[in-house]
Amino acid sequence: MGPLIPQGIISGEWNNVFALLIGVVFGFFLEGSGFSSSRKLAGVFYGYDFIVLKFFFTAAITAAVGMIYFGYVGWIDLDMIYVNQSYVSSLIIGGVIMGLGFIMGGFCPGTSVCGAAIGKIDAWVFTGGMFIGIFIFSEAFPLFEGLYNSDNLGSIKIYESLGISRAFFVFALILVALGMFYVTGIIQKKVKKVEY
């Protein structure tokens, strides 16, 4: 029963081997879907290309449904899955800073690595910027520390926060995603085409 490494079914020594192989597949499909192009990524914010939204929600739903299934048939212990801690304030403010970075830089960390791998010089510069940003954050950490550690709600799950069951939440998420796929399809037809 999974997860395999936390349960000790596979030795932790294999961790990095899996990491490398999983990374290769991740990079292959990110690049192959067009995530190495900042102009394609930015399309979601101007309505001329919704690949980010379609890809993002399809991936999240596929994994979430798969986990319900794996949990149901007893292949995985869902309580052992890592759940990010909800430090609400730093999540929101960090997200706002990242959102600005996204619209200015046209990449996020994973996609900039993909762009950099195929020779996009703007992606190299973006990646360089990340190194500087992380360095600045580390040096200025005393300024951020209070915010960084505030308002921790712990490892809570969204369906618990909303007071509904896991399966019902995922079902609702699928309906919302299908609605968005439909609406964005209409928007994309109406928005002036951008050549890139």
Next chain:
Amino acid sequence: MTDRSKKYFNPYFGGVMVGLLMLLTFYITGRGLGASGAVKNTVVTAMHSIAPEHTEESTYMSRFLSDDEHPMNNWLVFEVLGVIAGAFLSGSLAGRLKLKVEHSPKITSRRRLVFALLGGLLFGIGSQLGRGCTSGAALSGMASLSTAGFISMMSIFGTAFIAAYFFRKNWI
């Protein structure tokens, strides 16, 4: 003849494949995918070799140093090395390997690069404050149905949508 380098996967296909990959990753490791953590560990390692005492005294960077394990011996570091290889493979099969600055014809390369640098810088800061980026905090966070993942996703994309108006000249 259609340009082969513009042929991308259907986004739903790509999404399902990465969703299945995430499921496999959760099944094997109990955690999701990520990206910014690898850059953080690289920064910590570089700083530790340039200024060891300073790094050990730093409240933030010292969190990622331990006597047992080198910061580069890390899951995310190997995963991102894999991403570089996988993206290179995909790009070379599709004929997309090319050195270039991609930008809207309405702006100069120089302007694009300045904004790319600023964007990267902000993403660097924001990903540390938000404990992860679009991959680790938002995408994997949503897949594991953590409240944090949904807050992160709405905050990143919401801000970018609102700010898009002010930066439209760069893109459209």
